[in-house]
Amino acid sequence: MRATAWTFLTLVWVGSWLGCGPATDPPKQQTAELTYYRDIKPIMDAKCANCHTQDNIGPMPLNNYEMAHKFRDFSKLQIEQNKMPPWKGNDQCNEYTNNIALTAEERQKLLRWIEIGSPQGDPKDTPPTQTKSSGLEKADLTLTLPVAYVPTKTPDDYRCFVVDWPQTSTTYITGYHVKAGNRKIAHHLIAYVVAPKEVPKLLDLDSKEEGPGYTCFGGPKVNAGWVGAWAPGGGAQLYPKGTGIKIEPGSKIVLQMHYNVLQSNPEPDQSKIEFQLADKVEKEGLLVPYSNILGGWNGKGMEIPAGQSDVKHEFKADIVSLLKARSAPKLESITIHSVTLHLHLLGKSAQLYVKRSNAKEDCVLDIPKWDFNWQYMYDLKTPITLKVGDELGIVCRWDNSPENQPIIDGKRAIPQNVYWGDGTRDEMCLGVVYLTYNTTP
Ligand code: HEC
Numbered sequence: 001m002r003a004t005a006w007t008f009l010t011l012v013w014v015g016s017w018l019g020c021g022p023a024t025d026p027p028k029q030q031t032a033e034l035t036y037y038r039d040i041k042p043i044m045d046a047k048c049a050n051c052h053t054q055d056n057i058g059p060m061p062l063n064n065y066e067m068a069h070k071f072r073d074f075s076k077l078q079i080e081q082n083k084m085p086p087w088k089g090n091d092q093c094n095e096y097t098n099n100i101a102l103t104a105e106e107r108q109k110l111l112r113w114i115e116i117g118s119p120q121g122d123p124k125d126t127p128p129t130q131t132k133s134s135g136l137e138k139a140d141l142t143l144t145l146p147v148a149y150v151p152t153k154t155p156d157d158y159r160c161f162v163v164d165w166p167q168t169s170t171t172y173i174t175g176y177h178v179k180a181g182n183r184k185i186a187h188h189l190i191a192y193v194v195a196p197k198e199v200p201k202l203l204d205l206d207s208k209e210e211g212p213g214y215t216c217f218g219g220p221k222v223n224a225g226w227v228g229a230w231a232p233g234g235g236a237q238l239y240p241k242g243t244g245i246k247i248e249p250g251s252k253i254v255l256q257m258h259y260n261v262l263q264s265n266p267e268p269d270q271s272k273i274e275f276q277l278a279d280k281v282e283k284e285g286l287l288v289p290y291s292n293i294l295g296g297w298n299g300k301g302m303e304i305p306a307g308q309s310d311v312k313h314e315f316k317a318d319i320v321s322l323l324k325a326r327s328a329p330k331l332e333s334i335t336i337h338s339v340t341l342h343l344h345l346l347g348k349s350a351q352l353y354v355k356r357s358n359a360k361e362d363c364v365l366d367i368p369k370w371d372f373n374w375q376y377m378y379d380l381k382t383p384i385t386l387k388v389g390d391e392l393g394i395v396c397r398w399d400n401s402p403e404n405q406p407i408i409d410g411k412r413a414i415p416q417n418v419y420w421g422d423g424t425r426d427e428m429c430l431g432v433v434y435l436t437y438n439t440t441p
Contacts, residue, residue, distance in 0.1 A: 035121020172244030
């Protein structure tokens with residue numbers, strides 16, 4: 001109520017100041033330096049309304065003047081603190097083609113518009129919307145959760161659903177587009193591929209639990225490769241031209257859903273993922289999980305002691321030499337196109353970097369404030385090539401203090417020693433890298 005009174009007073013005040021007389025209607029202020037319709041709507045439609053519309057994950061719609069005006073003070077806070085739009089990558093580190101953050105100019109315009117009283121302007125001044133193609137070129141295959149699932153755990157339910165891969169010959173995934181079923185509760189989706197020889201283990205896991213799918217947190221609990229990751233606001237993901245991820249017939253796809261029902265009641269969701277496919281590609285792309293591959297972190301290696309508020313683990317290795325020795329003798333270099341990082345709930349920050357053989361360092365991805373809710377691939381504007389002798393490094397930090405424990409069953413957990421694992425209270429320090437091989441003929 002107080003907010004409404006304030007809004008009214010502000011309008012009267014701004015109105016009389018502009019010489020419009022007492023404002024019974026909101027003043028249009030067509031001559032203001034910035035108006036909603038002319039300057040702000042295009043920005044908010046592009047950078048806010050992909051989440052802030054009715055029946056979407058954003059708590060209120062922000063695609064019309066009334067709401068943009070009503071929530072302007074909240075928006076100001078969120079924009080000033082760089083919390084909205086929720087882009088977690090540090091722009092000083094590298095450039096990404098799918099960056100949803102505000103540009104410096106957009107940010108400045110929004111803040112200035114709020115500062116001058118959020119003038120409305122004339123709808124006729126709205127610039128034509130730039131149609132940005134954000135879908136796949138074609139959706140060749142759609143895989144859907146087997147049933148409409150209602151989350152049973154609050155506030156977070158992590159659930160893996162097993163779906164058949166119907167292709168009968170080797171196929172390459174060249175892009176995907178997640179269509180979240182219930183965008184109020186779907187917080188992320190990670191798609192994994194499980195190779196035919198692992199399928200019996202997967203089916204066993206799936207059949208042991210009641211209801212559709214099974215509970216899973218850090219991954220599907222069997223050997224699986226990443227196919228893609230989606231968080232709200234993310235659009236279609238196309239792998240670089242001429243590349244794709246190889247899927248063998250007889251594989252299964254696991255769709256790992258994270259539902260969060262803090263903002264909404266548990267409601268059914270039946271999300272789906274569309275794939276763009278090719279029979280052949282020029283170069284196979286691999287989504288490679290990267291962590292302490294020399295074995296040090298499995299089991300009890302990656303200790304995060306109870307109560308400590310800043311624990312760091314770091315690992316780096318000459319990844320090209322390792323891949324060469326393992327499976328690709330003709331490997332000369334690798335090219336990294338997209339990356340992401342994966343920690344769990346105690347994560348504070350994470351980085352991926354390259355240390356060149358001449359000791360020069362390149363930042364690949366820096367997430368200064370880790371947020372489990374916002375995980376997606378970061379598509380590098382300029383792909384990075386690594387040769388023999390270059391090292392790929394990963395750094396993760398965690399806060400295991402009493403104040404930073406997750407709420408489990410309505411209670412804040414007590415700190416415990418934490419290790420690598422895929423449970424809610426285990427941790428990971430994982431990079432996922434989409435790369436292609438460059439080999440000698
Ligand atoms: C990728 C999805 C996404 C985009 C893009 C996005 N938001 Fe949000 N926004 C959310 C979600 C989800 C929340 C709920 C709380 C949270 O997760 O932080 C939220 C919360 C907010 C809040 C806080 C509401 C409250 O109750 O305090 C404001 C204000 C806000 N957003 C403004 C904006 C503005 C302004 C933009 C564009 C400049 C924007 N958001 C872009 C998803 C998004």
